[in-house]
Amino acid sequence: MLEDIYMVTMKKIAELCGVSRGTVDRALNGRGRVNAETAAMIKKMAEQLGYEPNPAGKALAARKNHPVIGVLLPSEGNAFFDDVIHGMDRAAAAYAIYGLTVRYYPMKGYNVDKQLHLMEQMKGKVNALIISPIDDARIAKAIDDFVDAGIFVVTVVNDIKSSKRHCYVGSDYFNGGETACALLHALLGEQAKVGIVMGSRQVLGHRERLEGFEHRMKRLPGFSIVDVVENGDDEICSYERTKNLLDDHPDISAMFLLAAGVYGACRAIMQLPEGKRPVTIAFDSVPSTVEMMRQGIVKAILYQHPVRQGRMAINLAFEYLVNGRMPDKKNYIMKNEIRLLENL
Amino acid sequence: MLEDIYMVTMKKIAELCGVSRGTVDRALNGRGRVNAETAAMIKKMAEQLGYEPNPAGKALAARKNHPVIGVLLPSEGNAFFDDVIHGMDRAAAAYAIYGLTVRYYPMKGYNVDKQLHLMEQMKGKVNALIISPIDDARIAKAIDDFVDAGIFVVTVVNDIKSSKRHCYVGSDYFNGGETACALLHALLGEQAKVGIVMGSRQVLGHRERLEGFEHRMKRLPGFSIVDVVENGDDEICSYERTKNLLDDHPDISAMFLLAAGVYGACRAIMQLPEGKRPVTIAFDSVPSTVEMMRQGIVKAILYQHPVRQGRMAINLAFEYLVNGRMPDKKNYIMKNEIRLLENL
DNA sequence: TTGTATGCGTTATCAA
DNA sequence: TTGATAACGCATACAA
Numbered sequence: 067m068l069e070d071i072y073m074v075t076m077k078k079i080a081e082l083c084g085v086s087r088g089t090v091d092r093a094l095n096g097r098g099r100v101n102a103e104t105a106a107m108i109k110k111m112a113e114q115l116g117y118e119p120n121p122a123g124k125a126l127a128a129r130k131n132h133p134v135i136g137v138l139l140p141s142e143g144n145a146f147f148d149d150v151i152h153g154m155d156r157a158a159a160a161y162a163i164y165g166l167t168v169r170y171y172p173m174k175g176y177n178v179d180k181q182l183h184l185m186e187q188m189k190g191k192v193n194a195l196i197i198s199p200i201d202d203a204r205i206a207k208a209i210d211d212f213v214d215a216g217i218f219v220v221t222v223v224n225d226i227k228s229s230k231r232h233c234y235v236g237s238d239y240f241n242g243g244e245t246a247c248a249l250l251h252a253l254l255g256e257q258a259k260v261g262i263v264m265g266s267r268q269v270l271g272h273r274e275r276l277e278g279f280e281h282r283m284k285r286l287p288g289f290s291i292v293d294v295v296e297n298g299d300d301e302i303c304s305y306e307r308t309k310n311l312l313d314d315h316p317d318i319s320a321m322f323l324l325a326a327g328v329y330g331a332c333r334a335i336m337q338l339p340e341g342k343r344p345v346t347i348a349f350d351s352v353p354s355t356v357e358m359m360r361q362g363i364v365k366a367i368l369y370q371h372p373v374r375q376g377r378m379a380i381n382l383a384f385e386y387l388v389n390g391r392m393p394d395k396k397n398y399i400m401k402n403e404i405r406l407l408e409n410l
Numbered sequence: 411m412l413e414d415i416y417m418v419t420m421k422k423i424a425e426l427c428g429v430s431r432g433t434v435d436r437a438l439n440g441r442g443r444v445n446a447e448t449a450a451m452i453k454k455m456a457e458q459l460g461y462e463p464n465p466a467g468k469a470l471a472a473r474k475n476h477p478v479i480g481v482l483l484p485s486e487g488n489a490f491f492d493d494v495i496h497g498m499d500r501a502a503a504a505y506a507i508y509g510l511t512v513r514y515y516p517m518k519g520y521n522v523d524k525q526l527h528l529m530e531q532m533k534g535k536v537n538a539l540i541i542s543p544i545d546d547a548r549i550a551k552a553i554d555d556f557v558d559a560g561i562f563v564v565t566v567v568n569d570i571k572s573s574k575r576h577c578y579v580g581s582d583y584f585n586g587g588e589t590a591c592a593l594l595h596a597l598l599g600e601q602a603k604v605g606i607v608m609g610s611r612q613v614l615g616h617r618e619r620l621e622g623f624e625h626r627m628k629r630l631p632g633f634s635i636v637d638v639v640e641n642g643d644d645e646i647c648s649y650e651r652t653k654n655l656l657d658d659h660p661d662i663s664a665m666f667l668l669a670a671g672v673y674g675a676c677r678a679i680m681q682l683p684e685g686k687r688p689v690t691i692a693f694d695s696v697p698s699t700v701e702m703m704r705q706g707i708v709k710a711i712l713y714q715h716p717v718r719q720g721r722m723a724i725n726l727a728f729e730y731l732v733n734g735r736m737p738d739k740k741n742y743i744m745k746n747e748i749r750l751l752e753n754l
Numbered sequence: 755t756t757g758t759a760t761g762c763g764t765t766a767t768c769a770a
Numbered sequence: 771t772t773g774a775t776a777a778c779g780c781a782t783a784c785a786a
Contacts, residue, residue: 075778075779075780076779076780076781077779077780085756085757086756086757086758087757087758087779087780087781088757088758088781088782089756089757091780091781091782092755092756095781099755099756100755100756101756104755104756119779119780120470120779120780121466121469121507121779122465122466122467122469122470122507122508122778122779122780123470123762123778123779123780123781124779124780125466125762125780126466126467126470126761126762126763126764126778126779126780126781127761127762127779127780127782128762128780128781164466241752241753244752244753245750245752245753247752248750248752248753249750252596252597252709252710252750253596253597282752365596366748369747401749402753403713403747403748403749403753404710404747404748404749404750404753405745405747406589406592406596407592408585408588408589408591408592408626409585409588409589409592409745409746409747409748419762419763419764420763420764420765421763421764429772429773430772430773430774431763431764431765431773431774432765432766432767432772432773432774432775433771433772433773435764435765435766436771436772439765443771443772444771444772445771445772448771448772463764464762464763464764465763466762466763466764467762467763467764467765467778468763468764468765469764469778470762470763470764470765470777470779470780471763471764471765471766471777471778472765473777473778473779475765
């Protein structure tokens with residue numbers, strides 16, 4: 067009987083220990099005001115019986131609490147986050163019955179001061195923080211302050227490993243780079259001259275993708291990276307830099323667009339005659355990229371389950387706030403999926 | 411305040427209607443023994459206030475009920491279902507606190523009489539049926555009997571559209587075929603002579619995959635199907651038929667393994683000299699197929715989220731049994747993902 | 755330091 | 771046909 071382990075209730079423990087339910091509650095939840103010996107005895111008993119608190123009971127009793135999750139994302143003008151937020155909204159709707167509220171703090175781009183400012187605003191207003199942090203020491207420090215103040219912190223999409231955040235939900239960027247390289251290998255065969263367009267070396271995920279790509283490439287002697295340009299996630303810049311890249315290196319046979327700015331880069335690629343265009347792959351199925359797949363410019367994309375990332379982040383915060391459950395892993399990593407136009 | 415709409419409880423409705431909570435319960439849950447007019451009034455009030463039952467309350471009260479989900483799968487000796495069952499187990503563990511039990515009825519292969527026999531055994535013992543049905547009129551009839559008896563029925567992995575099943579969880583097989591064809595196109599370019607190994611034309615999903623492949627191929631004049639062989643999901647048969655296929659058609663440049671028997675087919679392919687081997691793709695990342703990817707025989711697979719399929723099937727049954735919520739869709743379709751060795 | 759009473763929202767049982 | 775009451779598991783305010 068699988069469910070028998072859940073049949074262990076506080077009431078039962080109280081009976082077995084010959085104390086009241088209140089005492090059991092205080093002992094198990096460390097609320098103090100309880101004899102040290104009795105507490106030890108109760109804890110031991112709970113341990114032995116494999117007591118697990120019943121979430122439904124907790125939820126019911128906690129109706130007066132109205133925990134708030136604060137969500138801080140650089141989502142303005144970044145279509146990828148639309149899907150992340152969609153996942154969050156759906157999860158939030160499901161948990162509204164527990165009195166859970168989600169409050170969004172959107173920002174544009176990767177300005178450290180701006181992000182710090184928003185974090186300052188959130189202080190005292192949220193019981194959990196979901197953040198897509200900039201990879202910066204000051205941000206790490208600010209996150210640690212939240213954790214030290216007893217706030218539950220989840221990083222999503224981007225991570226800061228040096229911080230005390232409770233856990234991370236996102237993709238494996240290094241593996242994304244490896245997979246991209248293997249994909250180009252599968253598409254092109256043994257020989258390729260690759261042009262790479264990235265967002266910014268300031269962004270940890272972008273760097274890791276590049277490293278993953280290079281790492282996988284070591285096993286491919288016929289592969290070489292012609293050049294790597296940065297577009298700062300800006301479409302116009304992406305267009306210009308890609309145009310220059312293609313002009314300078316007419317021998318490029320593959321393009322790897324490892325971050326935003328896909329549309330701009332593709333516009334530059336489209337200027338080449340149809341037979342001369344490099345095989346192009348990109349990340350994420352945002353609308354403009356899908357359009358470029360329809361046009362035949364982008365051959366395949368790597369998909370990182372943005373909706374699930376959003377849902378999972380809310381999930382973890384919910385479990386902590388409402389059920390008092392710590393995440394059982396430090397990292398929740400989504401697979402990098404390969405998608406063609408056919409299986410978008 | 412988003413959560414205010416959920417603050418509508420049965421108690422509140424009872425007060426507003428000037429009746430007791432018991433009456434509200436009977437009216438809203440259609441348990442009978444209630445005056446038609448009062449029932450209508452209560453329902454209207456609940457509707458107006460946007461009443462949503464509180465799952466936590468339900469869970470607590472439903473501890474006395476022990477709903478049982480019966481799961482009938484042709485899982486014996488089929489590694490794909492291991493993942494499906496894993497997803498079910500995890501979901502079941504999460505719902506055990508609601509007193510939910512899952513009971514498995516495994517079978518081997520696609521014998522209609524055997525499946526009917528097991529369904530007969532389940533009668534009266536389960537409150538919901540999750541089944542991977544054989545595409546047969548007698549099975550459809552048996553499913554209808556369950557539905558008529560008030561049992562909630564979910565088809566998973568395989569479907570019978572002609573039955574009254576409440577909903578289907580699985581993949582889009584036609585799209586899987588299309589995607590496979592597009593993938594081979596991406597890997598091989600414009601020219602390909604394709605050999606196809608399938609399980610059985612008796613299996614709806616296999617037929618649909620083949621149709622999807624053929625449909626997508628219409629846009630590829632350089633593509634042709636050399637031959638289609640059936641292996642009955644048997645490794646030895648798969649090996650023999652594939653061997654004959656390759657012997658008869660030395661010009662084959664691509665192999666599409668659209669069902670089980672991947673290992674057997676690969677063993678036949680391995681007998682060809684390394685430079686002469688066709689580009690091979692297959693479905694599902696079962697261990698033996700993964701091994702064939704490591705060996706470099708299978709270049710890519712199509713992945714159909716088996717774990718999520720299992721989880722979702724349990725989910726739907728749970729929502730119905732415990733929360734009384736009908737599924738909001740008839741079909742829950744997983745994406746066909748493309749995976750290389752790198753992103754398995 | 756400990757016990758008791760009450761309430762959260764729903765359902766089931768029994769009495770009216 | 772209805773209403774009252776207890777119960778599910780947990781948390782908390784208050785009494786002892």
